Amino acid sequence: MKPTDSELEILHVLWTNGPSTVRQVYDTLSQSRDIGYTTALKLMQIMYEKGLLSREEDSRSHIYTAAVSEEDTQRNLVDRFVETAFRGSASKLVMQILGQHKASREELDEIKNLLSDLNRDAGRQDLSD
Amino acid sequence: MKPTDSELEILHVLWTNGPSTVRQVYDTLSQSRDIGYTTALKLMQIMYEKGLLSREEDSRSHIYTAAVSEEDTQRNLVDRFVETAFRGSASKLVMQILGQHKASREELDEIKNLLSDLNRDAGRQDLSD
DNA sequence: TGTTTACTACGAAATTATTCGTAGATCAAT
């Protein structure tokens, strides 16, 4: 299931704020962009049908929850993105980002540490390109 | 302007093979997926109108060339992707990829070297999150 | 109780992307 851009926006609100009504999602969303209430509602209904959201129908205003985790979703999106934009070469993507200085020093250090760990048992490393 | 997935496929063919006719692009493309000749033609015509491709109309079969570089395009796509999928945190994206072991040992080493260079003059580093 | 307010459901318009068929022109080879 690939969420569309609009769907991702809604997922982000739910991941950040936790289970919410359409009204709450709408309030958050409308701060950052122009959107009607029924548009948000419709989107969330569609996402519910797709299985991206679950909902409690107890009260009159339903309470929606993200039915997919942020981690799983991001992993899927990254896989797809690497495939379409970088022809499967994940390392080219990483190089591209790092070359752009799009990380703070602390983050670079953190990444470096992760790399050391990975290098330590590189015997079973995937060979993606 | 953001190329669609289909447009990216065509750009990749042109980046890889250099200036080509519709027929040549079609031959390459049809090896990996089901597509009609006039579909490829139409796509390339649209991309020409959008400015994604340029073309030589000298001969009867026009010769198309990518009008945008692979690097620029990838940079744009990455920026957009980081924004929509990772809420602007490029480092989270990198961590996500590295955590997935989506790079060979050689590539990891290469990345490590790049990181060392970056760390060396980290004083002027961007702080993206 | 009657009116306003807030909610869901649903249909459908508007937009964008993808697909292909057909028409007409050009070229190559008989």
Add this chain to the structure above:
DNA sequence: ATTGATCTACGAATAATTTCGTAGTAAACA
């Protein structure tokens, strides 16, 4: 010169996404 292959241009069907209006219902409250 006629035929057949190949090319472009173009219109239009299809599909996916995003948008919002309207109708109906339930709740709140004056």
